[in-house]
Amino acid sequence: MSHKIDTRISWDTFLEGLWRENPVFVMMLGMCPTLAVTNSAINALSMGLATTFVLTASGFLVALGRNLIPSQVRIATFIVIIATFVTMVDYAIQAISLTLYNALGAFIQLIVVNCIILGRAEAYASKHRPMKSVVNAAGMGVGFTLALLCLGVVREILGAGSLFGINLFGANYEPWVVMVLPPGGFIVLGGWLLLFEWFKQRKEQRLLVK
Amino acid sequence: MPTESLSFIFLNAALSNNFVLALFLGLCPFLGVSGKLETAFPMGIATSFVILVSSILAFATNWILTTLEIEFLRLISYIVIIASAVQLVEMTMKKYSPGLFRALGIYLPLITTNCAVLGVALLQTFKSYGFLQSLFYALGAGVGFTFAILLMAGLRERLQLADLPTPARGAAISLMLGGLLSLAFMGFAGLGAH
Numbered sequence: 001m002s003h004k005i006d007t008r009i010s011w012d013t014f015l016e017g018l019w020r021e022n023p024v025f026v027m028m029l030g031m032c033p034t035l036a037v038t039n040s041a042i043n044a045l046s047m048g049l050a051t052t053f054v055l056t057a058s059g060f061l062v063a064l065g066r067n068l069i070p071s072q073v074r075i076a077t078f079i080v081i082i083a084t085f086v087t088m089v090d091y092a093i094q095a096i097s098l099t100l101y102n103a104l105g106a107f108i109q110l111i112v113v114n115c116i117i118l119g120r121a122e123a124y125a126s127k128h129r130p131m132k133s134v135v136n137a138a139g140m141g142v143g144f145t146l147a148l149l150c151l152g153v154v155r156e157i158l159g160a161g162s163l164f165g166i167n168l169f170g171a172n173y174e175p176w177v178v179m180v181l182p183p184g185g186f187i188v189l190g191g192w193l194l195l196f197e198w199f200k201q202r203k204e205q206r207l208l209v210k
Numbered sequence: 211m212p213t214e215s216l217s218f219i220f221l222n223a224a225l226s227n228n229f230v231l232a233l234f235l236g237l238c239p240f241l242g243v244s245g246k247l248e249t250a251f252p253m254g255i256a257t258s259f260v261i262l263v264s265s266i267l268a269f270a271t272n273w274i275l276t277t278l279e280i281e282f283l284r285l286i287s288y289i290v291i292i293a294s295a296v297q298l299v300e301m302t303m304k305k306y307s308p309g310l311f312r313a314l315g316i317y318l319p320l321i322t323t324n325c326a327v328l329g330v331a332l333l334q335t336f337k338s339y340g341f342l343q344s345l346f347y348a349l350g351a352g353v354g355f356t357f358a359i360l361l362m363a364g365l366r367e368r369l370q371l372a373d374l375p376t377p378a379r380g381a382a383i384s385l386m387l388g389g390l391l392s393l394a395f396m397g398f399a400g401l402g403a404h
Contacts, residue, residue, distance in 0.1 A: 036234035083286040186389030197377040
């Protein structure tokens with residue numbers, strides 16, 4: 001490689017995934033689990049944690065073997081590494097909580113095809129040292145989990161009148177059921193994107209005025 | 211093996227439990243490649259074909275894995291099968307239809323990470339469908355995916371002429387449209403009732 005890559009680990013390495021390059025709100029990656037499992041806050045949180053684990057573990061292994069993997073077969077190698085960790089998570093969740101396993105369904109195994117993980121392996125872990133990749137992957141994972149929570153919390157409050165299973169509004173609340181059904185996922189995510197875009201444009205306009 | 215009829219499985223996968231709008235599988239191409247009708251249609255067809263091929267291969271692999279009692283390798287084998295199926299489609303297309311191959315470009319290899327493909331393979335295993343049932347399930351999924359991406363592309367082409375507030379342009383309004391389409395598809399749920 002012609003240019004020298006910065007090997008220092010700073011807060012920026014971690015914070016990148018949290019906000020500036022947030023996988024869901026900025027890069028629009030990993031849409032399928034984002035919309036499918038965020039019908040309640042607890043599902044969103046567990047999906048986020050499972051993805052963070054796979055992201056960090058595969059990031060470490062890919063970075064460790066980055067000089068050993070021939071570039072022709074790198075994608076296949078990455079995906080086999082990712083699939084191995086996903087199988088581990090799948091069996092772990094099945095052992096810890098069967099209710100959660102049934103609620104998430106096929107989406108645990110579908111972490112394999114989450115573009116965030118393969119994207120990070122290809123764009124970051126295969127070019128950086130193991131420790132730095134782990135820090136960056138953890139940041140991305142936390143960013144993804146937060147984004148899932150943003151959706152899960154709103155959908156559960158509106159659609160079921162509860163948060164983490166605790167009833168918030170009492171018996172008289174008429175739940176807005178469509179929010180926990182598929183259309184709600186699209187509409188809530190669209191709403192969040194609209195809000196962020198509005199804030200961004202307002203900030204830019206203020207800078208222009210000054 | 212469940213006793214659902216073949217036509218029910220097909221309609222269920224294509225309409226009432228549409229892969230994109232009800233199960234949220236294959237959203238990346240649904241949002242990414244639905245800008246124009248002329249790219250959306252070949253994308254739908256190519257994806258449907260990969261779904262079909264990998265569904266047949268996954269059925270055979272699952273049988274082998276179950277016979278040898280090494281089911282924990284299922285996920286890894288499925289993903290390898292899908293990657294090979296995409297490669298196969300790519301090579302066939304390059305040889306027999308170079309025009310279409312060039313038109314699809316980068317979207318072809320990206321079908322590997324389309325969750326709808328792995329989704330069909332996994333769901334047909336979870337539901338323990340037989341061979342013919344899996345085949346119709348895969349066909350229905352492909353038709354449903356193509357249908358959804360075509361509807362979305364048609365809507366987005368019209369949307370370009372609409373006068374939207376600036377923050378809503380782009381991703382936000384596409385997702386809202388997806389929500390409305392999904393709401394409409396919920397109406398097909400009645401098809402499942404006897």
